[in-house]
Amino acid sequence: MDRVAHNADALVGGEIGTGLYIDESAFAKKGDQSVGVARQWNGRLGKQDNCQVGVFGALGRRNRVALTDARLYLPKGWTDDPRRCERADVPRPEQIHRTKLQLAQEIVQHARELGVRFEWVGVDGGYGNSLEFLQSLQDQGETFLADIHSNRHIYLKDPVP
Template structure:
């Protein structure tokens, strides 16, 4: 009844759902939402597994790859009692405002997509206030501060534990520019397609790191490893590619037409 109400009511709150769905009892619905001890993780796992089965069937027929997409979303709030609410950057407003932020994961293939995971971001103003967390009903083991990068890594690990099958992971510049995120996924053998800030430095060859030699007997000994290979910015790589080597690729349909990107694929010698 609650799920049906989310689709049929003008606003997805209990009062409007009671008006739009027959046989709904306000008090029962309020109990279900606020205090009923059901496990949302089990529900999300079942949704993820069902979505994966459907998308695998479609992928086999269409020969299109399955993507694992990670991005955060935000929700404007007026009060200060909703879990995780604070003044923070809200992408939906394009500025710092009062609201909640969560990291979402979804599976997609072609024009089909399904959310499979959601992890609420708890700012430090919450995790440093245990009394506030307890009043809001946050479980003790969930009162630890985690960055959005750490939440995204947890989401990937959860999907791997569930046995979710996909061909690549796609992220925006927040995650694509995080070496902690990229290195962890590289260790797991994941294929990642993501945006990067154009100021990020990368290596075109496997770098060799070593301690530099001490130039004199004065001062401290060098303790930081330095690469023997010069790094370059992502922007400089893009600018070095000739215009006729870029390929236009249609990504998906949007309200403004077909979303296109320009891509360059480096051909490797056989």
């Protein structure tokens, strides 16, 4: 994936307006042997179902977009069962539970470490609804555009109680 990220950067990185888009996708699965499969939210189906979930990073500008990173989400049911992880050949360093938000943060940090050039980070409401995640982007000096849920309260001034 690092090589792909460098290739994508060569195509669109560094151009004005280039963004790093973060989103997740789910893949329906039957059974329980595929790594990370569990009953969890599958946005493609619009419901909870047996699936794998990945968090993805893509570099893009205008009509050009290229995948640059992919992280498999491991539910606690997996990370709490080391034998299951071993049987599925999950590398030991990956056998710790990380939230999808933590995986997204790792994608942004890894892209910067690789030297991938982008001006801003874009996320959907699943990530934009987390103030902690958005604060981490701000603390890292990132410019970001985040969708938020329609029931989110936004204050233009600090509403000091």
